[in-house]
Amino acid sequence: MHTQPLSLAAASIPCYELRFESLFDPGRGLTFPCDALGSVVLDNLSERARNNYIYARAVVGREFATPCVCRRDLH
Numbered sequence: 320m321h322t323q324p325l326s327l328a329a330a331s332i333p334c335y336e337l338r339f340e341s342l343f344d345p346g347r348g349l350t351f352p353c354d355a356l357g358s359v360v361l362d363n364l365s366e367r368a369r370n371n372y373i374y375a376r377a378v379v380g381r382e383f384a385t386p387c388v389c390r391r392d393l394h
């Protein structure tokens with residue numbers, strides 16, 4: 320079976336996101352690009368996003384629900 324090679328740009332786009340849903344404000348939360356296992360590459364985040372990610376992890380169970388890995392809508 321022959322498959323088309325992915326361009327480097329397409330191969331580097333994360334297909335998953337790690338979602339931290341707010342416990343107190345339905346519909347609000349934070350999302351970060353990740354791999355299928357939920358690993359986030361901190362070096363690929365802006366300083367603000369990195370700070371938000373570290374904060375969200377620190378307050379799981381108090382401000383955010385346990386994060387879940389979801390497929391990203393690439394459209």
